[in-house]
Amino acid sequence: MHFKRISILGVGLLGGSIGMAVKANASDVQIIGYGHRRESLDKAIEMGAIDGGETDLAAAVAAAELVVLCTPVGTFPMLMRELGQHLADGAIVTDVGSTKRSVVGLGETTLPPRVHFIGSHPMAGSEKRGVDFAKTDLFQHALCILTPTPRSDAAALSRVEQFWQSIGMTTTRLSPEEHDQRLADISHLPHALAAALIAMQDDSALALAGKGFLDTTRIASGDGALWRDILLDNRDNLRRSLFMLKKHLDKLERLLDSQAGDELAGWLDASAQRRSSVLARKLRDVLPD
Amino acid sequence: MHFKRISILGVGLLGGSIGMAVKANASDVQIIGYGHRRESLDKAIEMGAIDGGETDLAAAVAAAELVVLCTPVGTFPMLMRELGQHLADGAIVTDVGSTKRSVVGLGETTLPPRVHFIGSHPMAGSEKRGVDFAKTDLFQHALCILTPTPRSDAAALSRVEQFWQSIGMTTTRLSPEEHDQRLADISHLPHALAAALIAMQDDSALALAGKGFLDTTRIASGDGALWRDILLDNRDNLRRSLFMLKKHLDKLERLLDSQAGDELAGWLDASAQRRSSVLARKLRDVLPD
Numbered sequence: 001m002h003f004k005r006i007s008i009l010g011v012g013l014l015g016g017s018i019g020m021a022v023k024a025n026a027s028d029v030q031i032i033g034y035g036h037r038r039e040s041l042d043k044a045i046e047m048g049a050i051d052g053g054e055t056d057l058a059a060a061v062a063a064a065e066l067v068v069l070c071t072p073v074g075t076f077p078m079l080m081r082e083l084g085q086h087l088a089d090g091a092i093v094t095d096v097g098s099t100k101r102s103v104v105g106l107g108e109t110t111l112p113p114r115v116h117f118i119g120s121h122p123m124a125g126s127e128k129r130g131v132d133f134a135k136t137d138l139f140q141h142a143l144c145i146l147t148p149t150p151r152s153d154a155a156a157l158s159r160v161e162q163f164w165q166s167i168g169m170t171t172t173r174l175s176p177e178e179h180d181q182r183l184a185d186i187s188h189l190p191h192a193l194a195a196a197l198i199a200m201q202d203d204s205a206l207a208l209a210g211k212g213f214l215d216t217t218r219i220a221s222g223d224g225a226l227w228r229d230i231l232l233d234n235r236d237n238l239r240r241s242l243f244m245l246k247k248h249l250d251k252l253e254r255l256l257d258s259q260a261g262d263e264l265a266g267w268l269d270a271s272a273q274r275r276s277s278v279l280a281r282k283l284r285d286v287l288p289d
Numbered sequence: 290m291h292f293k294r295i296s297i298l299g300v301g302l303l304g305g306s307i308g309m310a311v312k313a314n315a316s317d318v319q320i321i322g323y324g325h326r327r328e329s330l331d332k333a334i335e336m337g338a339i340d341g342g343e344t345d346l347a348a349a350v351a352a353a354e355l356v357v358l359c360t361p362v363g364t365f366p367m368l369m370r371e372l373g374q375h376l377a378d379g380a381i382v383t384d385v386g387s388t389k390r391s392v393v394g395l396g397e398t399t400l401p402p403r404v405h406f407i408g409s410h411p412m413a414g415s416e417k418r419g420v421d422f423a424k425t426d427l428f429q430h431a432l433c434i435l436t437p438t439p440r441s442d443a444a445a446l447s448r449v450e451q452f453w454q455s456i457g458m459t460t461t462r463l464s465p466e467e468h469d470q471r472l473a474d475i476s477h478l479p480h481a482l483a484a485a486l487i488a489m490q491d492d493s494a495l496a497l498a499g500k501g502f503l504d505t506t507r508i509a510s511g512d513g514a515l516w517r518d519i520l521l522d523n524r525d526n527l528r529r530s531l532f533m534l535k536k537h538l539d540k541l542e543r544l545l546d547s548q549a550g551d552e553l554a555g556w557l558d559a560s561a562q563r564r565s566s567v568l569a570r571k572l573r574d575v576l577p578d
Binding site for chain 1: 412413414431432434467471472474475476478479480481482483484485486487488489490491493494495497498499501502503504505506507508509510511512513514516517520521524527528530531533534535536537538541542545546548550553554555556557558559560561563564565567568571
């Protein structure tokens, strides 16, 4: 581990799991957790996710070489404004937010030039919330997208990449703009769609829901306020994703209306095969050679 | 078990699982499987799903008290026309098809009056195909919808209900019309939507797919030809379901455009809660008192 002193701001599912994973992979790191609720911090200490807990931001980050923002994205503006005055020179700040244009813009304009901000999106999680659900292997084999800009410090970027890799993640780099565009398609739209699929059901239909329906809508179990922030922050891209989806649904309707059986079967099979390819690639990532 | 001689036409995932479940719950039943491929029949015998296999339809059903159609719905017209001449008086025919108006209509008009047709839709399955994936508990705790009409024989309906209950299913009754309408919303639309969600992805976005995306689209891994038949057969209801979904997506777009944060969070939370209720109800069904 390249960092000896790490501060985790917000010790919930993600923050707690990061702490546990770091602890599992390195013995010479001191991790300080920051949060409003003393019980959560004590619970995190008990679980071995952090070495100490602070409810005072200055105390939590004063000695940190790396600060990881794990609170909801909505808290970032205030946190970052306050952070700047307490950080040591050369400290690195990163985050786990699901949207990146606004967060990276905020980090680069709010934090003082003597510290480095690098945007991160470790793509792991759960519909569960809180440190009680934190686990050491949450990030194992998952992908972390780093979103550097021309203003990013190359050494800081490299160190943050190594940090995520040290807890088992594969890393890749995208611009904040590319990140938000692709995530709208592959994550934010599926979430919105799952919510709409539930909202449109009559109770009489919902009474017949089986395992397939529950799997399809699992991601819609997430926290509404958290996802509101994500969907609103990325609403321009999400609008485009919705437009694209509707075009594909229009195509489906044409196939149904014209009873184009072969084309419909081909369309369904093509999707099944694309999904199989994704699944096969993910299994290759997870399984040892 | 009320039936002593059962014929299963089509011994794949569903037919094989029915045979295994019957065998696990009754020792005095003889089950004959029917299929085109001798290897599949032999495999089903080896797995204990059937007692004997026939590639000749007359031989497969001549002595049957209950015939369960487990072949793709597309084969039903020909099968039913041929079946009629081979069945004993008073034999009961049911099926496992995912759409019911066309199947029940076919059963009631094609089979001779001296036998009874009762439509069934045991709501269990998998994206896997073939008898190799058959399992004894596939139907355990799942729901079977029976779709009687005014023409249905009351005693036959009751015996078919008891049959599904004997292999661990909960049964309910809907008219074929109600069945197809509700299934369009809760099953056929989610399937079509999962396929569209995959189809609309760029490769660059698909490269970032995580567990959430894979779960959301799992049902799209099914067989294209099988689902083509279901979607086309139920296309009028599916069109209505698509219309309803689009209305809900339009609402989402309005919330995004107006940045109505509270309303958006409420909409997301309401869906999360509805899903939790479904999940809680299903867990109550499965767990012992």
